[in-house]
Amino acid sequence: MRSLLPLLLAACAFAAPTAPKKKPEPVKPLTPAQKADYAKVVQPMFDAQCVSCHGPKKEKGKLRLDTLEATLKGGKNLAFVIGQPNDSMLLARVFLGRTAGDVMPPKEEHPLTEKQKEALYAFVEGQPIPDELAKAAIADTKKALTAPKPAPKPKK
Numbered sequence: 001m002r003s004l005l006p007l008l009l010a011a012c013a014f015a016a017p018t019a020p021k022k023k024p025e026p027v028k029p030l031t032p033a034q035k036a037d038y039a040k041v042v043q044p045m046f047d048a049q050c051v052s053c054h055g056p057k058k059e060k061g062k063l064r065l066d067t068l069e070a071t072l073k074g075g076k077n078l079a080f081v082i083g084q085p086n087d088s089m090l091l092a093r094v095f096l097g098r099t100a101g102d103v104m105p106p107k108e109e110h111p112l113t114e115k116q117k118e119a120l121y122a123f124v125e126g127q128p129i130p131d132e133l134a135k136a137a138i139a140d141t142k143k144a145l146t147a148p149k150p151a152p153k154p155k156k
């Protein structure tokens with residue numbers, strides 16, 4: 001019996017990459033606590049660092065991030081589904097390294113700080129944003145509003 005175990009394990013490892021993709025779960029409406037986190041932490045962050053390109057004036061990538069409704073609707077692609085952080089276009093783009101061409105916000109803008117990204121991740125995960133983290137993220141958003149911007153991109 002014991003000799004079967006390595007075989008079984010090998011079979012599992014083999015099966016894993018070809019396993020069919022999980023069906024997307026139905027989208028649940030946001031809870032009042034999630035809406036409150038969005039209003040308190042996430043929207044101000046988007047307003048400060050994303051809405052200049054993703055709002056009423058410009059709609060880059062057909063994406064607006066100026067309201068919860070617009071954010072949930074997404075742009076050319078879905079930005080995220082609550083509870084599925086690993087399939088989120090928005091998280092993927094903000095977590096890219098600062099040297100990646102696709103990073104959001106683009107290189108000439110203030111990058112999101114670790115705290116801001118962590119808070120955003122918790123929100124997309126569907127977890128409450130812990131108080132301390134929320135405070136730190138809000139403070140970073142305020143700083144981004146007042147600090148001078150990184151040097152503009154050299155013109156090609």
Ligand code: HEC
Nearest residue numbers: 049050053060061063075076077089090093104105106109
């Ligand atoms: C200076 C302008 C600018 C700012 C600021 C900016 N973006 Fe973008 N964003 C773009 C452009 C241009 C595109 C479309 C081209 C592309 O996909 O790279 C885009 C595309 C995207 C997409 C892909 C949309 C889709 O459905 O294909 C996401 C997600 C995104 N941005 C998120 C953000 C987030 C989050 C922020 C703020 C943290 C942000 N962006 C700030 C310019 C900006």
